[in-house]
Amino acid sequence: MTAETLTEEHDIEAVAVNGGDAALDAMADNHFDCIVSDYEMPGMNGLELLATxxxxxxxxxxxxxxxxGDEETASEAIAAGVADYLLKLEVVEDKQYGRLANRIESVVEQERTRKKFESLVExxxxxxxQVTGDxxxxxxxxxxxxxxxAPADELVGERLTDVMDTEAARRxxxxxxxxxDSGTTEKREDAIDGRHYQTQFVPVESHLDGHTVQLVSRDVTDRVxxxxxxKRQNERLEEFASVVSHDLRNPLNVAQSAIELLDIPDESDDLVAKVERSLDRMSEIIEDVLTLAREGRTVDDPEAVSIETLATDAWAWVETGESALVVEDDVEIVADATRVQDLFANxxxxxVEHNDAPVTVEVGVGDDGFYVADDGMGVDGDADVFEMGHSSTNEGTGIGLAIVSQVAQxxxxxxxxTESADGGxxxxVRGVETTA
Structure with a gap:
């Protein structure tokens, strides 16, 4: 009657058999998600069936x-590991089959969840x-x-201090x-045998040993x-910037000062002008190289910044003449504000500098980031414009777009x-993290 009620009224496919031996035979030929058993049965009782x-x-x-319903049977059942202990008086005689159905669904779902978790762990x-406090x-x-x-089954029951480096085990x-002690997840990083690990220690309740910890250790050697x-690259860039700043700028300053102090005849004005233009050109290149070295350092401390604010501020730095800036839409990105302003400025x-007529420059939110577009003559798509030294004008240093690439990287x-909608x-810029 119980099996029929579960099937007809609670959408649980239930099969009834008489006795423990019959239950074992049914299990041999079919898959079951749960067993509901009486205690007193022919041949073997319910707990003997459970043990088998x-x-x-x-x-x-x-x-x-x-x-x-005696306390001794209930205690024995719980100690044997039953999922639940229910009385016929409360379920069958009072016709509370819904209570039994709910318990079946609950314990089956718990078991399925446990299997999924074990599969993920495996x-x-x-x-x-899983580790005890000792x-x-x-x-x-x-x-x-x-x-x-060592094989997993041989490690069970062993102490950490016996199977790994002693100091690492103690940590x-x-x-x-x-x-x-805290009841909260602890995180640690350590190194063992030249490998670096990031480990979380998660307190969990275990039927095996009460309070235990799930130790989840990820190999982060590649990241480290x-x-x-x-860090080494940043140090090399710092060294390079120092050399450029000191060893090149100083003699350049001496040359510029010497030109100003020389008593040069008027007929040599054109020659002096050429020298001054060359010195100014060298100064621009040195400044761009210093910027390139600075922008190549990895971003360590990004913050939330608005691309509209960054673009507007950067536009004010540039000699734009009659060109115009339009910010179509805005978004907050996670970035180094100073460096992204340099990106926009370049x-x-x-x-502005690669178009003869004034242009309109548009900034907006694009796929996975933002974009800067203009309505000018466009750029030769076959050229590697981000390559160091590439410039389509005689006045350009060929470093501006290389700086853009460095900031992005x-x-x-x-x-x-690509080509803009207006042919420019x-x-x-993609792969940008936003705060939205």
Whole structure:
């Protein structure tokens, strides 16, 4: 009657059999998500059936539905690991089958969730282990077992101090205890045998050992090495900028001062003018190279900034003549404001200086970032405009768009050139993080 009611009224496909042996036979031929068993049955009682089932399926949900409501039976059932303990008087005789149906759905869903979690742990690229407060391993996934150099089943029951570097194990056990004491997730980074790991220690309740910690350890060696390489690159750029600033600017200043002090005949004015123009040209190149070196450093401390504000401020830096700026729309991006202003300024300067007539420059929000477009003559699409030294005018240093590229790379962005809707140049900056 119970099986029929669950099937007809609660959309649970239930099969009824008489006795433990019949239940085992049915399980041999079919898949079941849950067992609901009486306690007193022919051949074996409910807890004996549970013990037999656990030999082949240690996690199959098992609900005991019994007429024996004594404390001894309830205590024995809970100790044996039943998922729930319900009385026939409350379910069958009072016809509260909905209560039983809810408990079946609940324990089945819990079991499915547990299996999904175990699958994620098993297939995770991170090393995962469950650890007691004393540093005893209760379980490890394949990645963690591989790191510790032993099969997972051999590691269960071992102490961290016995299976890994002692100092590293002590650091991790200290983090485990800290997480258990605070009841919150602890995060640590450490190095073991030349590899760098970022580890989270998550307090969890375990049926195996009460309060334990889920240790999730990610190998971040590649990230650490990239950061070190970026730091070395930044140091080289700083050194380069220092050399340019000191070893080139100083003799240039001496030459400029000497020209001013020389008593030069009037007939040599044209020659002096050529020298002064060359010195000014050298000064511009040095300034651009210094900017390029500065912009190549990786962005360490970005902030939320408005592209409308950045573009408007940068436009004010550039000699734009009769050209006009239009900001179509705005968005807050996460960036280094000073460097992005340099990016805008170089794009604006490129638009103004590479067109004979005044242009209208448009700034707006594009796919995955923002864009700067103009209605000028456009740029040769076959040329690598971001290459150092590329310039389509005799006055250009060929560094402006290289600076644009450097600023984008320092933020982890990309920049590309296409034709604008008006036939001019359009620069799209993509991969930009926004606050929206």
């Amino acid at each position: 089932v656990r030999e082949s399926n240690p996690t199959l949900p098992f609900i005991l539905l019994t007429g024996r 297939n995770s690229p991170d090393g995962i282990a 540093g005893v391993l209760l379980s490890v996934n394949p990645v963690m077992a591989d790191r510790l150099g 991790r056990i200290a983090a485990v205890r800290s997480a258990l 090495e990239r950061e070190r390489e970026l 794009l604006f300067r490129n638009a 320092a933020h982890g962005w990309s920049v590309g050139l 140049a359009r620069f799209d």
